[in-house]
Amino acid sequence: MxxxxxxxxxxxxxxxxxxxxxxxxxxxxxxxxxxxxxxxxxxxxxxxxxxxxxxxxxxxxxxxxxxxxxxxxxxxxxxxxxxxxxxxxxxxxxxxxxxxxxxxxxxxxxxxxxxxxxxxxxxxxxxxxxxxxxxxxxxxxxxxxxxxxxxxxxxxxxxxxxxxxxxxxxxxxxxxxxxxxxxxxxxxxxxxxxxxxxxxxxxxxxxxxxxxxxxxRPGASVTVPDVRGERPAAAENLLTNAGLTAKIMGGTGRGPRGGQCVVAEQEPVAGTKVATGALITLTTREIGYESGIC
Structure with missing residues (x-):
């Protein structure tokens, strides 16, 4: 409004x-x-x-x-x-x-x-x-x-x-x-x-x-959690709750073969110390397949 x-x-x-x-x-x-x-x-x-x-x-x-x-x-x-x-x-x-x-x-x-x-x-x-x-x-x-x-x-x-x-x-x-x-x-x-x-x-x-x-700046240092294997929406929520911002690369529903899209890669990697609010890039893949963005 x-x-x-x-x-x-x-x-x-x-x-x-x-x-x-x-x-x-x-x-x-x-x-x-x-x-x-x-x-x-x-x-x-x-x-x-x-x-x-x-x-x-x-x-x-x-x-x-x-x-x-x-x-x-x-x-x-x-x-x-x-x-x-x-x-x-x-x-x-x-x-x-x-x-x-x-x-x-x-x-x-x-x-x-x-x-x-x-x-x-x-x-x-x-x-x-x-x-x-x-x-x-x-x-x-x-x-x-x-x-x-x-x-x-x-x-x-x-x-x-x-x-x-x-x-x-x-x-x-x-x-x-x-x-x-x-x-x-x-x-x-x-x-x-x-x-x-x-x-x-x-x-x-x-x-x-x-x-x-x-x-x-409000940015205290936080540790990036491991969200690989999570569905995009769940991964984004986990990062938000940790004080971070997610950017999703790829699909968020199902892939071309009908499989669910999940997070396959994240940058920075889990365990990295970053400032609160830092951008974490998530790349999705169709579950069960190792190549190709979902």
């Missing part, structure tokens, strides 16, 4: 969005929610001065090290099939209660920018972006940051806050990896990245950013 569809659900509101390489200002006559959830008590109710659009530089944030001992979270604990607005995904809150976040099954359209992972709450404004300005007669907008295949975005959401109030807490020094994204919870804030392109954001009360440097 897109933001444009959400607008039809509620009262008038204003919205601004800033990308890491560009600035976009969109003023909507009606808007309820970008997503759903996070209680209004977590919103920053301070009134900010009205600002015009500005170019956002791709500047790194202040140092924040997730730590190499990050514990992978059990994705099942964060699963929600419907957030109240027809969106499915994995929802969590920071231990401080300052931020509500989500990794979605399908990207949400943020006025043309696909967002697969996002956080909203008492966020500091990223360098180069404008503070969220309160319009007369409306509640204070709640800052948020998101990331998708095309990059990161900063937005000011007016109306109901973003995510669900029933989200599970993601403990400090824990990472949630699913659907090609990784979010890491630390005392310094929450960082999320799109694992294929490495783009991401970090959100905190003191310092937020639309870019991540090497020390801020």
């Amino acid at each position: 897109s933001i444009e569809q959400d607008r039809a659900r509620g009262a008038g509101a204003g919205w601004k969005r800033f990308g890491s390489n560009r600035a976009v200002v969109a003023v909507a006559a009606t808007l309820t929610v970008l997503l759903t959830g996070c209680s209004a008590g977590n919103s920053d109710t301070a009134t900010a001065p009205t600002a015009t659009s500005t170019q956002v530089p791709a500047a790194p944030a202040a140092a924040a090290t997730p730590g190499k001992s990050a514990k992978p979270a059990d994705t099942a604990e964060y699963r929600q099939d419907d957030d109240g607005f027809g969106r499915a995904g994995y929802f969590f809150t920071s231990p401080s209660g300052a931020f509500s976040c989500a990794i979605f099954d399908a990207s949400v359209s943020a006025y043309g920018t696909p967002v697969g992972a996002a956080c909203q709450g008492r966020a500091a404004t990223p360098a180069g972006a404008e503070d969220c300005a309160k319009s007369e007669g409306l509640q204070a907008p709640v800052p948020g940051l998101g990331v998708g295949p095309s990059g990161t975005t900063f937005f000011c959401n007016v109306g109901s806050p973003l995510f669900t109030t029933t989200s599970t807490v993601l403990p400090y020094d824990s990472s949630l990896t699913v659907n090609g994204y990784t979010c890491h919870s630390a005392q310094s804030g929450v960082s999320c990245q799109e694992n294929r392109n490495g783009k991401g954001f970090r959100v905190s009360r003191e310092s937020s950013a639309l870019t991540l440097d090497g020390a801020q």
